[in-house]
Amino acid sequence: MAVFVLDKQKHPLMPCTEKRARLLLERGRAVVVRLAPFTIRLKDRIGGALQPLRLKLDPGSRVTGLALVRESETCDADTGAVERLEHGLWFGELAHRGQAIRETLGQRRHLRRARRSRKTRYRAARFLNRTRRTGWLPPSVQHRVESTVNWVKRLRRLAPITALSQELVRFDTQALQNPEISGVEYQQGELAGYEVREYLLEKWHRTCAYCSATGVPLEIEHIVPRSRGGSDRVSNLTLACRACNQRKGNQSIEDFLKRQPALLRQIQAQAQAPLQDAAAVNATRWALFAALKAQGLPVETGSGGRTKFNRSRLNLPKTHALDASCVGAVDQVRDWNRPVLAIRATGRGTYSRTRLDRFGFPRGYLIREKRVHGFQTGDWVRAEVPAGKRAGVHVGRVAVRRTGAFNIQTQDATVQGISYRHCRVLQRADGYGYAFQSKPDAEKARRAA
Template sequence: MLVLDKHGRPLQPCTPARARKLLAAGRAVVHRHTPFVIRLKDRTVQDSEIQGVEVGVDPGSKATGVAVFTTRAGARTGLLAIEIRHRGGQIRDKLTARAALRRGRRSRNLRYRAPRFNNRARPQGWLAPSLRHRVDTTMSWVDRLRRWTPVTQVHVETVAFDTQLLQNPTIQSTEYQAGELAGYEVREYLLEKWKRRCAYCNATGIPLNIDHIHPRARGGSDRIANLTLACVPCNQAKGSTPVDVFLTDRPAVLARILRQAKTPLRDAAAASSTRWALWRALTCTGLPVQVATGGRTKWNRHRTGAPKTHTLDALHTGALDTVVRWPNTTLVATSTGRGSYARTRSNRYGFPRLHLPRKKQVHGFATGDLVHAVVPTGVKRGTHTGRVAVRTTGKFNIRTTTRLVQGIHHRHIRLLQRADGWAYTRQPEGQPTHA
């Protein structure tokens, strides 16, 4: 549990049992419901011994994993796991729809401003709004954790793969690429590039070997553009046979393999730009920032036997000896936004068709608030906890972790936490997540 002193400054986190005892004894109050934060009434930072915590960040295209942990003698102990689910796809779709509406208005010769082309300059370091959203939301959670925990250091994956090492293994000292780490970089890159399937028969869910498209016995190199994945039967059948001879009767497969071998990993440039933008933002916090690659994270994870999730990747980022323990559950924070400034809804042509109410609060509740409802009778009888959507009728909808409950009267609802632009759920740690 996250703990603050009586002035709202972060203290060392405690166990749930300790937090329950403090609340029962009246020594603490609930500062925040989700994530759960308590505030002590009789303790200050000066009266406490603070070891400090570290934060690991594993950026992803759809979700980012964040782990809060302590480190002692090279061993990490996980305290909190958060999976941040972005809405970059929604932002992209809305921008595309807006651009289409504007183009449509101009083409219909309506009374609308003429197109202008003198305002298209992009500043240094510009990112597309969908990518900037990923950086901003991740930094928002890092700033929150700094307010709730005594963060001393941040670990982040800056690139998914060390492409310089892949293209030229001797770019640095031989000690850098010796051992298993370079092999993990290559294998993970190929698994992502070839979609974890055999390049020759498209088999999935089976062991895959790294295969040289142009065999080494015939002068083929170890460059990443000459490597692919093959299942054991295809790898043995091909052997040192040239790929054009091996696929003589399958010219379409040959053309696909040669084309895909020259194509870099999809979205690699965009992901690298976002990760480095995140690194620059993290360095501006003044905290020490340690960087690592995705290949090293996977190497660490295999050594500790942890499953593949964003939050466990965040826990295994960077240099470590072992992981003692990780949380049993993950807090999933889905970005929902804080509503919109629009006061109308438009039709398919972009013209207003209805007007929205100007006030956002109804009977003291606003859409996005975290609420707890106890309905005593009727078909909706029971206890419902989740995110509320208000209606001017006074009968609200509540989105729980499992379903949508509609038409609950406001007198049965109790506020737990004001809307902060996020929807929260929990899931067991170790479940596969978004990319």
């Protein structure tokens, strides 16, 4: 993974390799600024030669892929055509916390309704005089836009980014449910266009509906066969491996799964349900595009079908980060087999110092000070425990306690009861948790092809 470099005045320079960063630190020419993403600052240099860098985004309702690439052009010796070549420098996957925000707002709504329904006091009726600004989005959806833009701004402070690319995904749930819809009836629905196959891959989690096989070629399967009057609507389509598709043939699904009634009910229910995250993607795509345009950089857009075509043509594994590298016009991608920084939005805690039960009454109180012995919940720490059943080195996100016995959430598990005396701060809390993922497997790339 490339290392971000800042000059003496904290202006971004071209990222360097890990080996070069290690040599600069050993020789005393640089100091560490951040650990995630790893950034150093030079002590003896101001300015330098820069090359065009492009930050590419693959927005999702739960995870957004980030890919920082260096652009160059090559000329084909045979045809003379100019090809767009991209060198992968840094990859990240940003996990949003929209679901947590939604659950918190739901809990607050239930508590408020419970208070209003009690007969302990009189509450005057609230008039419907509250208005929403133009372009308003629910907080759980607005969070996806703001967290993505926040990381675009962060990376711009760390690297000389000259252009942006965004996958402008559009789900057309109306046309998918009824391919023959048109006219006013279509205009009253959700207007967009998205490939049926990609929609089914997302809806059925890229697994065979009958045997739950993953990592194998999947075929579009008609739940009610066309020979029995089945249609091409997306509610009548699922995914199946070749063996299951051949074994089912033109049987009805009731006959095919008569010995598996639970699986039959599950498939029938999932077939009628729309893609869960389609509304979130539709709601945020233009808001995110407008926010990226406001950054003052040229923004390139690409469809989801083009992203999949580029990934299949280049024989790349299916990951959010590599999907981002395939957004837009791409001819070749090099140096894609790099570790990925997993970024998880955790928030900065809560202002409330009181824990409530399900009825809204206090059941516990938190400490007033967020720092305990110089540590705060969310700090990235390294704990070296010399003895005991927790002996060893633990690196992760800390949760402080008044007693000084902290909990450390590592990449694998949560270690409880670590004394603050054994902890050392690596990076202060910034509202995100970090972990490093291994390099994409080449075998996945072969299967994805």
